[in-house]
Amino acid sequence: MNNNRKKQMSLFLAVLVMMAAVLTQPFSAQAATLDIEAESAILVDAETGKILYAKKPDMALPPASMTKMMTEYLVHEAIEEGQISWDTTTQISDYPYSISANPAFSGVGLTQSQDYTVRELYEAMAINSDNATTIALAELIAGSEGEFVKMMNKKAEEMGLPDYKFVNSTGLANSSLGENVPEGTDPNANNLLSARSAALLAYNLINDYPEALDVSKVPSTEFDGQTIRNYNWMLPHDAKEASSLQQFHYEGIDGLKTGHTDLAKYCFTGTAKRDNNRFISVIMKAEDEPARFQQTAKLMDYGFQRFQKQEIFAEGYQLEDKSDISVAKGKEDTVQIATKEAFSAPIKEGQAENYSIKYHLNKDKLNKDGELIAPVKKGEKVGTAEIVYNGEEDYGYIYPDAGKQTIDLVAQSEVEKDNWFMLAIGSVGEFFGNLFSTVVDTVKGWF
Template identity: 45%
Template structure:
């Protein structure tokens, strides 16, 4: 066998192995095929910590349709909390809200032009039935006009850390459905867009800051204006709620969305035991490539099954965990020359049950707290001095949080160190002086040889 033939054969044998290694490497976006999801994007998040458990194409900017209404809900709850409006405050229906509410192609409760409705009524219609006219009514109440309201939406998105978003209305509809009265400065066919990761981050903040939203999103059916001539049955579009066609144990929210651009999308949340998950699926299709309600709920079910079946909440590092080689930090001008450091609290994360003992942490000091590598006395117990970055012993990826931060936890001082008195400082200075002389002297002697 000549040299060239051997070399060619080796290449033919090695290349397939390399290709298998490259394309089977673990990663957030490439793991989606393992779950068989037929979606343009998806993400699964721990609702308590924001930890990402799974992602597929989660950074791609896509249509979000009525999932936009989660931002309207957030701004509404914030205004209620701050006392700017009240639940029993009344809204007088504008020509714009009236016109949109009469379009039966859309999800709506018909509103009477010039009639008064309470904010509570409008909110329930939004949260349960995804009513678009009612959503516009809330936007006009909070900002005076929908044009001003989308400015509030963008400002809040920036504040919450959302990325690559665009809001052109409060509802998530394509502007072409807004009777030619879409917000000024937006296009006639514009639509709200955002990546799945930002949608999940919005849901995370909504649940963290205003968990009472679940009291309404969990209602499967309710009659709008019951007992009046305007009464209309509101069936929740979240068919995963208990008693509905695709029910799933623990589901109590959050928001569906459907337009031509967004396809069939869904932000769902479910709780079992102490674990609450947030699942986002975007543009879900069935095995034939057709979008449907079932397709989006099947995709969400797969995500929830994955999260609840594969992960458990475990304490992976105790509060007394020691960072090898970083058990202490030096202290300048203190009664002690160093201070013990450690985790602020035990590290608890959702991990695969078989991998509880495969996690450790690496210490990264907060350089802004140090001067020439030392803490300056006095040092108080509990001072945050850095982060513990979680790593997997086998090199597997440890996904960060949905807000873009890594999987890390605060490291603090475990004791206090008082500033040394003048006498101690004088002795330290003298010691440093003679130590310096000694170092120079020994260096000079070594130089002789």
Template identity: 45%
Template sequence: MKKKTVKQSLAVLMISFMAMTPFQQTAHGKSTLEINADAAILVEADTGKIVYSEHEDEPLGIASMTKMMTEYLVLEAIEKGKIDWDQTYKVSDKVYQLANAPGLSNVPLRADEEYTVRELYDAMVIKSGNGAAIALSEVVAGSEGKFVKMMNAKAKELGFEHYHFVNSSGLSNYDMLGMYPEGTGVNDENMVSAEDMATLAYYLIHDFPEVLETSSLTSKVFRPGTSEELVMKNTNGLLKGKSYHYKGADGLKTGTTPFAGSTFTGTAERNGVRYISVILDAKDEYNQPSSAERFIQSRELLDYGFKQFETVTYGLDNVETNKEHTLPVPNGKEQEVTIKIKKPLSLRVLKQDEDKVKTTLTLDKEKVNEDGSLQAPIEKGEKIGELVVDTQEKTEYIFDKKVPSFTVDVYASESVKKASWLVRSARSIQDFLGDLF
């Protein structure tokens, strides 16, 4: 009688079992956070989900965070074989002047000296060397002007919506001693929204995870054992040994100019969970730009993600009370099949939220009869449906074209052959008599 009741429940193309479980909400302007900046955002690095945001779509100055795009294009050029780490670069007059200009963040580069791409890359990522960034733009594109075009093209390709790159270093053009890139103006500034900076960090980490090996270094010696030996100290205050050390922090880039204020794109990973934070023009209690506050507020953002959310897994146990995980197959030689999934789906969940997720098991239309029941034959390992997690809430992501699908494929654990005509006829007669009497 129990099997008959289950069969009747399969009269539609979908088998739905409700499991009410907690799930996060996108937190915009959450009162528990005190962020004093022109813009801010916190993003799940795995999914791109926006967890918290303020003025995230407003294009603002980004200063040396511009170098993150330069990093991306350099790493991409290496991956494609267009340049290599050991390739040497002879310092141009422009790079020499800007790499040795007083008041600018730099690793001094000598006139007519040759440096490897690796040396320039380390100087740019760790010490935020402006001359090194410009040198790399010349290595990749031939000139900084051509490189700027590549920067804007890549931003469009990655789905940025609010951006304007004018040089490779993040300097204000008026600080470039009149040598700003062709096609740009003396008063032009690099301007990108917080959401687009988070998008850039997302793609940097996913496409070139090795970027964190360099950005996580608190210091490194430039050209050790030579007359140019210099200890390059990382400007990221969240790294180990720094004033605002944050457990798990390993990137990415700071930025400071009078135009942009104090900015920072950070990231940290704990227990396999990573978040990306962006702070644009952090302010202190007197509403003045503050180098310290960009790290203090980044810590608050990251704490919100790590402490207010938990990782919850979803599997077949969430959608059925039948812990044996079987489904009926009325026309099969065996009248049920065991189902399985390869791996449960893990999602970050806001701890205080409850009863907000619908978990559903949906059968493949081609695997069911007209009455909606699962049909034989079924092969072992054959996909028969999907486990779908529906948040039932509006969820925002840093990109539109790659919104993740919260589904898990469901497979048959064994084969089920189709019963003979005689057996199926006998079952039909038995069911008819059962209904009759």
């Protein structure tokens, strides 16, 4: 009996040890099992552009109404440049009116021969994902949707979106537009974005025009005598009006854009902020409407729970064995060099030690002996400090040409050029030194 009890106790303790091992294992081992149920997905730190998770991020897919993020950007840009203002008014042409009157396109019901402000049209587009008001804004800014599409593609190129094609301002299939297909585009084409491109577009929108979030976070508003609602279920909707949506509410969510067509299925570019951390997520081609928000919550939980913003290298950081560099023709023989600014990044627990710095001096500033040439100004850039990561899988950064993350390497003090007399003495000394070396080498050659 005692032996049986001992065996049972031993088995019980073994089970406890195994459970403890599973529960306390580092999350880095579990991260690989993060299973996002969508065709493509990405999670990005909104401040640094660091990609924290990616699943098929470069697959170009129809973004549906996530297209409107580019239209939003161009509206903000037109306002910033003084082309239009929020109070500018416009009337509705036949094309957006026909879209608004078609229940298949979820129109808000526009009226012709009525003045609408840019603000009214923008809110209907950004909150209710309205297609007709989007087209009206495109026509106001560019004269026609066809010309606006050219602007969209040009801006995408400027932003460095890696995978994109814009054929209209709304995200609808061109085949559904009939005779209104934007000039210069394929009647059977669809807009295309990869998750990486959608995230980069969102990154540019909220960093260049953070006021866009003041609109995207609105659950519902009044438009032309009617209440229009936001399709983003993760916002804090009124419990009385939308009690069924409360289960999807996510703390900190304040944007950004949903999307849905039969071809695109269900998409969502989300952004959330808690304390000083903001993340951007993209879900593309989820199977149903709840799934795009449930998968977004998974991504956001992963970001907020497993990453912490840390300063890894302080401003003025120096490599111990490369803290100074020789200076030629200066009143000082050397000058201290260090990083111009601090480097911070969202870091998983225990991963900070996997970062290091590698110097790259600007060869154009060096002589043949690898010395800086005086004069040297304090704060002058003499090269870059490359951030090197040697840890687990690294997804890189969202913005273009971000294969290497660098910080400017600058001189810590001024080094004046030596006066002509001292330079002359140095030159004479160098001349005779070289002459002496030549004579010695010649004499040695005789023997």
